[in-house]
Amino acid sequence: xxxxxxxxxxxxxxxxxxxxxxxxxxxxxxxxxxxxxxxxxxxxxxxxxxxxxxxxxxxxxxxxxxxxxxxxxxxxxxxxxxxxxxxxxxxxxxxxxxxxxxxxxxxxxxxxxxxxxxxxxxxxxxxxxxxxxxxxxxxxxxxxxxxxxxxxxxxxxxxxxxxxxxxxxxxxxxxxxxxxxxxxxxxxxxxxxxxxxxxxxxxxxxxxxxxxxxxxxxxxxxxxxxxxxxxxxxxxxxxxxxxxxxxxxxxxxxxxxxxxxxxxxxxxxxxxxxxxxxxxxxxxxxxxxxxxxxxxxxxxxxxxxxxxxxxxxxxxxxxxxxxxxxxxxxxxxxxxxxxxxxxxxxxxxxxxxxxx
Amino acid sequence: xxxxxxxxxxxxxxxxxxxxxxxxxxxxxxxxxxxxxxxxxxxxxxxxxxxxxxxxxxxxxxxxxxxxxxxxxxxxxxxxxxxxxxxxxxxxxxxxxxxxxxxxxxxxxxxxxxxxxxxxxxxxxxxxxxxxxxxxxxxxxxxxxxxxxxxxxxxxxxxxxxxxxxxxxxxxxxxxxxxxxxxxxxxxxxxxxxxxxxxxxxxxxxxxxxxxxxxxxxxxxxxxxxxxxxxxxxxxxxxxxxxxxxxxxxxxxxxxxxxxxxxx
Numbered sequence: 001x002x003x004x005x006x007x008x009x010x011x012x013x014x015x016x017x018x019x020x021x022x023x024x025x026x027x028x029x030x031x032x033x034x035x036x037x038x039x040x041x042x043x044x045x046x047x048x049x050x051x052x053x054x055x056x057x058x059x060x061x062x063x064x065x066x067x068x069x070x071x072x073x074x075x076x077x078x079x080x081x082x083x084x085x086x087x088x089x090x091x092x093x094x095x096x097x098x099x100x101x102x103x104x105x106x107x108x109x110x111x112x113x114x115x116x117x118x119x120x121x122x123x124x125x126x127x128x129x130x131x132x133x134x135x136x137x138x139x140x141x142x143x144x145x146x147x148x149x150x151x152x153x154x155x156x157x158x159x160x161x162x163x164x165x166x167x168x169x170x171x172x173x174x175x176x177x178x179x180x181x182x183x184x185x186x187x188x189x190x191x192x193x194x195x196x197x198x199x200x201x202x203x204x205x206x207x208x209x210x211x212x213x214x215x216x217x218x219x220x221x222x223x224x225x226x227x228x229x230x231x232x233x234x235x236x237x238x239x240x241x242x243x244x245x246x247x248x249x250x251x252x253x254x255x256x257x258x259x260x261x262x263x264x265x266x267x268x269x270x271x272x273x274x275x276x277x278x279x280x281x282x283x284x285x286x287x288x289x290x291x292x293x294x295x296x297x298x299x300x301x302x303x304x305x306x307x308x309x310x311x312x313x314x315x316x317x318x319x320x321x322x323x324x325x326x327x328x329x330x331x332x333x334x335x336x337x338x339x340x341x342x343x344x345x346x347x348x349x350x351x352x353x354x355x356x
Numbered sequence: 357x358x359x360x361x362x363x364x365x366x367x368x369x370x371x372x373x374x375x376x377x378x379x380x381x382x383x384x385x386x387x388x389x390x391x392x393x394x395x396x397x398x399x400x401x402x403x404x405x406x407x408x409x410x411x412x413x414x415x416x417x418x419x420x421x422x423x424x425x426x427x428x429x430x431x432x433x434x435x436x437x438x439x440x441x442x443x444x445x446x447x448x449x450x451x452x453x454x455x456x457x458x459x460x461x462x463x464x465x466x467x468x469x470x471x472x473x474x475x476x477x478x479x480x481x482x483x484x485x486x487x488x489x490x491x492x493x494x495x496x497x498x499x500x501x502x503x504x505x506x507x508x509x510x511x512x513x514x515x516x517x518x519x520x521x522x523x524x525x526x527x528x529x530x531x532x533x534x535x536x537x538x539x540x541x542x543x544x545x546x547x548x549x550x551x552x553x554x555x556x557x558x559x560x561x562x563x564x565x566x567x568x569x570x571x572x573x574x575x576x577x578x579x580x581x582x583x584x585x586x587x588x589x590x591x592x593x594x595x596x597x598x599x600x601x602x603x604x605x606x607x608x609x610x611x612x613x614x615x616x617x618x619x620x
């Protein structure tokens with residue numbers, strides 16, 4: 001299909017319009033409970049953004065990295081300090097600079113990817129996770145010498161207007177996520193993405209075509225960390241509304257990794273699907289526990305069941321559909337279409353027979 | 357060959373001087389020298405394990421030979437890497453297929469346009485007008501190559517799903533997309549049936565004839581080699597045992613003994 005606008009085909013533009021219609025008009029009109037915004041929609045957008053970052057380095061460039069939460073912490077604390085110390089930058093400016101600071105860490109911790117690969121790289125990138133958290137804990141300056149351990153995030157003010165209600169914060173997250181997702185899609189579909197995937201699929205051949213492994217890998221790590229950094233800042237400012245290094249521990253990194261794998265490696269929409277699944281699944285289990293079993297099952301058991309099901313799903317997906325839920329969705333659409341068209345031809349045939 | 361060539365065979369473009377390569381104690385190549393002339397079709401033949409692929413890997417910078425030098429257009433190249441050679445205008449295909457399996461045929465060939473892509477990731481992310489212009493040119497060139505290789509009907513298929521013969525064609529296409537002055541083909545016809553081989557020969561000669569691209573190929577099929585190449589170098593146990601036109605090589609006793617076997 002020929003792109004109509006930027007890299008987008010007509011179908012993409014329709015999808016985009018539908019998504020925008022749903023998220024800008026339908027959701028704010030019909031969802032009025034604050035719970036949905038503060039506990040589901042806002043973290044979903046933030047984590048989907050971080051998962052796009054993970055997708056870029058892992059799904060597209062094929063570098064097994066584990067440390068997204070570290071870069072998120074870097075972004076979050078950079079944001080806190082920028083708003084505190086450089087107020088002239090404004091919210092949007094601080095957000096971009098926080099992303100860039102996270103990207104600098106991405107470059108630093110992406111360098112091992114030139115020498116090690118696979119599971120060894122995963123161990124090497126874990127260093128970023130621990131180093132960044134340690135650094136923030138160790139030097140009081142990052143926390144503005146706050147002794148309580150938990151710092152309240154500043155209010156979001158854009159162009160003099162406060163964005164403090166859940167709905168307003170939702171729109172901030174939505175705007176940032178939409179812009180960055182579109183940029184990521186442009187990169188993934190353009191020459192940049194082709195270089196990433198070439199490095200992923202066959203690095204020696206990529207190099208023989210003039211793709212520099214050094215530049216491509218480091219670039220992917222930097223962009224990935226930028227996305228994670230911005231996501232981390234939004235996560236802290238819109239969702240947690242506080243800053244504490246513990247929120248960005250290794251568990252969050254694993255969560256993002258799972259979102260990436262379950263959603264579908266090497267897809268952008270998979271980032272959203274994976275994040276939604278992992279966020280909503282515990283909510284669903286709780287609802288089942290409360291409504292079907294009327295609280296007969298203990299909450300701790302439910303959370304254990306959740307772990308078991310996640311583990312099982314990971315294994316099942318790895319074996320049967322390594323391309324994840326995005327691929328399942330794609331298959332479903334194809335099979336529906338073929339069913340529709342085959343029933344269409346059947347009815348045509350039958351009408352043709354009738355006319356005979 | 358009787359017909360008039362558009363691109364006359366010229367001066368040496370690639371020279372391999374006294375290359376020696378060993379893996380641990382195993383000598384793959386010993387003191388090997390030969391040259392490749394501009395616009396010619398040059399074949400490297402030899403029995404299994406003669407060091408043919410290792411030779412290509414040395415030229416392309418994947419292996420670092422312990423001794424010897426490679427010169428391109430009379431200029432000796434230090435610290436050869438695949439990337440540097442690609443920038444100098446040398447492209448290649450691989451013996452065991454090194455395609456980007458999850459990408460479509462078109463995307464594979466577009467990666468070959470990498471060195472003709474000057475825009476950076478930020479410009480691509482923002483889709484500036486110059487990115488679109490460049491992408492359009494690269495796509496046009498890739499489509500040209502696709503129709504040249506007669507693979508239009510599979511251009512959107514992921515390469516991993518294609519049969520072997522077609523994958524070999526795509527790999528040739530990717531090498532062509534670089535617009536290199538010299539292309540190294542590592543067994544371009546291995547595992548193909550007669551018809552596919554004939555097709556591949558046609559493409560190799562057509563590229564050489566129409567674009568003047570210098571072709572260096574490794575091949576097992578003696579008939580094919582003798583038909584399409586201007587000059588042949590024969591390796592055995594990592595050493596050159598014959599070098600010359602197909603007729604000269606065919607009548608070289610050493611070559612007959614080592615490779616063709618004694619004719620009965």
